[in-house]
Amino acid sequence: MRARMLFTLAIISFVCLYRAHSWAEGEATSPPPPQQQEGAPPAAAPKEPAPPASVTIIGASEAHGVLGRDVRSAKDEDMGRIVDVIVDREGTVRAAVIDFGGFLGVGSRKIVVDWNALHFGHVANKSDSITLDLTKEQVMAAPEYKDGTPIVVLGAAGSLKPWQFDHQ
Template identity: 70%
Template sequence: MRAIGALILGIAIVAGLAVATSRAAEEPPAGQSEAKAPTAASPTSAVPVTPKDAAPPPSVTIIGASEAHGVLGRDVRSAADEDMGRIVDVIVDRGGHVRAAAIDFGGFLGVGSRKIVVDWNALRFGKIANKKDSITLELTKAQVAAAPEYKEDTPIVVLGASGSLQPLQAIQ
């Protein structure tokens, strides 16, 4: 039933975008009036104003609620079901590729915690141990506890499960 609702919602969104796009193409830009037919008082012929670089309608993709989730603020567990912290940031390279996640690790109720960075490939997304949509880190609590703290505007030390993380290449 949810799938049908999502499909109907998607169709409504696409239809709404199509109507809005066609209305925008029909209306003159703000501050301009529509071109009028030439009259005896104005011998020059008027040409209708149309935007030359009208943007095509955006593409629309519908992702089911059970197909994808945001990750910021989500709890992370170890394979041994230990609390590993919460994802507080996602690190991307200059090409926009996801490289790592910053996890707020340790402490109690936010006191004494610190941010550490783990390789994105060390995270597993899926169902484990009867917990729907869990995030599991393929590192032990001791490994994460030994990781250096992440601080903005300093070189990032990324902790990886297999040690196969490649260093970032500097982009000039």
């Protein structure tokens, strides 16, 4: 009985080794390309791999996120914090939504300011604020931003260009 099991195991090992060898040889020699039949459309060329994605490296001290950052006036008055960024259809940043006024979220309102009215010179640390080229009185007089309505953007003198929007 033991001899019979050893013989069966030897046969199985031989078959496995033979198949592995045959498979490896088949990999080394690829079959000739298939013949194209007359009148058939030309065979599709093998697809080229997609080009690699471009990579840009920005130094840690060169760029920072702005959402949640405090905004201050040139006179160092508290102007609120940035809660959203508005882009146009081409993806160009046009404005920032600032949560202005109130205390601990009570009595606050959102206003929209022109992106060019913001200065980001001192934002190396999360505690640094962004400077706004508007006074507290100008911001207080700005209409409130409400989602789904035309956006009124408060800009520094002479820098705001009107937006075209659809009434859909």
